[in-house]
Amino acid sequence: MGRALAEDRATHDVTTQLLGPAAERPAYADFVAEARFVLAGIPVVASVFAELEPTARVDARCKEGDWVAAGTVLARVRARAGTLLAGERVALNFLQRLSGVATLTRRAVDAVAGTGARITHTRKTTPGLRALERYAVTVGGGVANRGSLAEAVFWKDNHWALLGDRDLAATLAAAPAGAPVVVEVENDAQLEQALGAGVRYILADNQSPERVAAWVRRVGPGVAVQASGGITPETARAYAEAGATLISIGALTHSAPAAPIRCDIGTVPPSPS
DSSP states (O other), rough: OOHHHHHHHGGGOOTTGGGGGGSSSSEEEEESSSEEOOOOOOHHHHHHHHHHHHHOOOEOOOTTOOEOOOEEEEEEEEEEEEHHHHHHHHHHHHHHHHHHHHHHHHHHHTTTSSSSEEEESSSOTTOOOOHHHHHHHHHHOOBOOOOOOOSSSOOOOHHHHTTTTTOHHHHHTSSTOOOOOOESSSSSSHHHHHHHHOEEEEESSSSOOOHHHHHHHHOOOOSSEEEEESTTTTTHHHHHHHTTTTEOOOOHSOOOOOEEEEEEEEEEEOOOO
């Protein structure tokens, strides 16, 4: 939160300074949906305003993961007027972004309902926001995937290209103890090498549903097959019906449209004496 507020120079709002004493008045900010989407990010909104004013209060009107309709008040924040003006854009940026990710994820999850396949993200995330975007995927009903290069051995096409004459099985044997091992395969020969190396998790990247189905039949029930590469919520079900147990969609985080949300600020009337 601090970096985002510093980027916006939220504590040096030259416009709000022109309000003078009015900026110190108690006020409220309503975050309002302008279309239907899946909500994600209210805890982040609370963190933004707490960074600016520790006594700021956030009243969530909806739950994370809810479908919300246009006109719904998502949350009301109570704080100094100057605090609300300083944080509204940063809070909106997070809320719109995360709700957009959650909404696109939910559409993909709904598309594969009943198949047993799960939807996940890739590492194609906004720099610095990966943890939040992964969170939004889970709010939308997806599952968290590898969050960094250190979390799993993820053998991909460029690793194959650099392997040369070395043996895949011997190379993977040096993997850190307990680290998950995932191997991307592009053809039948690579699939056989991976199976021969004892790999139990295959990534079928940029393959047709028909090819995925054939590989699922080849590996049998003891090996999981993940489908990836250009998959959308509209095409996800074909891969799920092909037998993929996990479907990763880069678009969840690199192309999700921002949810339309506005922030309406008003003053709190004085309490009757």
